[in-house]
Amino acid sequence: MRSARVAWRHSLRFRLALVYTLVALALISMIGLGVMTLLLRQMDSQFQTRLNERADTLAEAFLGGGQNLGKSPGGAGTYTMIIDEKGQVLAATPSLRQYEKAPFPFAGQAEVQLNGSPARTATRKLGDFGTLWMALPEDALVDARQSATRALLLALLVTPVLMLIAGWWVGRRALADLGAAADLADRIDxxxxxxxxxxxxxxxxxxxxxxxxxxxxxxxxxxxxxxxxxxxxxxxxxxxxxxxxxxxxxxxxxxxxxxxxxxxxxxxxxxxxxxxxxxxxxxxxxEMKVAWHFIPAVALRGRLDRLVPGTGFAGDWGGMLLCDPDRLTQALRNLLANARRAAGPDGTVTLNLTETADHVTFTVRDSGPGLPAELGERIFEPFISGSGSSGLGLSVARQIARLHGGALTAGNAAEGGAEFVLTLPGAALGDDEEEAAPAEAAPSA
Known part of the structure; x- marks a missing residue:
């Protein structure tokens, strides 16, 4: 018997791998966001410290009179302007000369756009002379934020795939013993x-x-x-x-x-x-033993008529049957008794016999409610019954049919009610086979 395989989406190892991946993704997301937030805050703090230090240095240099603001004493990439008490720009670095002798345009702004780049500002008082305004570009800080965001997104995209593959592999190895045990359990009779x-x-x-x-x-x-x-x-x-x-x-x-x-x-x-x-x-x-006999079909009909009164017989009962009469009677009686129970005292039960050169077919039909769809082939298992009986009769009947080289099937007729079809091999045997069959058959039980 081939063991049933579980679909991958329903397998335990897939669910474990999926849960492992989702948990890992949640942890990585929280930890990654926390680390990125802490890192960006530290970078922002360092940038602000650098801005303040430059502003203090420029203010000291101006008050000391040892620097010329027009030559960018704050270093490359630093923007500076001197604003008087009336809000007029007195001097500016070369890149901001367009603002000289004009009202200061960035009053109260902590961040501004200069030459297409964001910059953070700081001011320092220069005594009675006025105010020092300085701006430091944030290009490096913005690039760092974007790089950290891209790295986190890439990790969130790649990590689940890797985690799922790793979890599937680990789960497969961890549950290999359980899978082998399931395969063995499927083979247990x-x-x-x-x-x-x-x-x-x-x-x-x-x-x-x-x-x-x-x-x-x-x-x-x-x-x-x-x-x-x-x-x-x-x-x-x-x-x-x-x-x-x-x-x-x-x-x-x-x-x-x-x-x-x-x-x-x-x-x-x-x-x-x-x-x-x-x-x-x-x-x-x-296990049952079969004693072969060549009997008239009408003799079998007489026995069944006495055992299950009220049965209707149809078909051609004038031929001969090669069978074990006792066992075949037992099988057909079981089918007819079940049909009678299903049909009730006022229902009909019919046994039809048809014969060809190769097969003899007995068809038992009743006017009952039919076979429960959920039982299927289980109706032939011992102690499984759809008509209130012990459930052994149908199992015995199928076994008898198979011992005769035939088969027994069950279903529901198109016009309603249950239908059982018992098929036996035909009686058209050669001389050798007719002589060999009784010799090889075991005595009647």
Missing amino acids: PTRSVATLPLPAREDEVHRLLAALNRLLVRIEAVQAREKQLLGQIVHELGAPLTVLKASLTRASERTHDPEVMRAALVADELTFTAQDLMQLARGHL
Whole structure:
């Protein structure tokens, strides 16, 4: 049996990898934003400190009379202007000469645009002479902000992909033992001895889970053993009384030819087969022996008519059948009994026989509600029933069909109700096959 594979989007390792990736992404985002914010604040603080230091140096140089502001004493990239008490620009660096002898244009602005670049400003009092205004370009600070933002965005885009791949690989290795155990569990046949799952070398959560499953399997096997033992004891206790009852009813029917006694004898005969089937089931598998006979189809019809009164028969019953009469009667009786239960006392049950050169087909139809769609093929499993019965009859019927080289299928008829089709190989055999079939067949159970 091939083990079922879980779709990748539903697999545990994918979910673990996805959760791991989302958690890692959230942590990286928070940590990255925090680090970038702290870094940019430090850079901003350093820039402001540098601006203040330059402003203080220029003010000291002017008051000391040892510098010429028109020659940019603050260094390259520094903008300076001297403003008098009336707000007029007295002097400026060469790049700002257009503002000289004019009103100061940047009053109260902490940041300005100069020559297409942002610049931060600072002012210093020059005693009674006026005010020193200075601006320092922020190009480097802006570039640093943009670089940090791009780096964070790239990390947020690349990291989830790498995390997902790494998490998938790590999860695959970590859950490899669990996957192997699942594959082995798929191959366990519950009708035989329940095998335990291999435990991984690492005593982790997977080891603990598989160990718990092994203990559960051992308990299940013990319960199954007790159930089989109890079923075997019950069948054994029923076997002897049924054998005596069958023999007594058979002798009584031969003496009296009473129809009711003959019907009771057939029922006792069927119960004997059912008890034997239950015994085989108690041993862990359903095995039956087939005794081949060449019988008229009408004889089979007579037995079924006595076992399930009210059955309607259709088709051609004038031919011959190669089968085990007792077993085939048991299979068809099970189908007809289930159909009668489903149809109710006022419903109809029909058994149709059609024969070709290759196949003999029995079709059982009823006027009941039909088969539950959710059961599907499970309706042929032991103790699964859609009509209120014990659930063993359909399983036995399919087994009998297969022992005859045929098949049993179930469905719902187009006009309503359930439909069971039992197909057997045709009786057109060669001389050698006709002689070999009885010789190879086992005696009737």
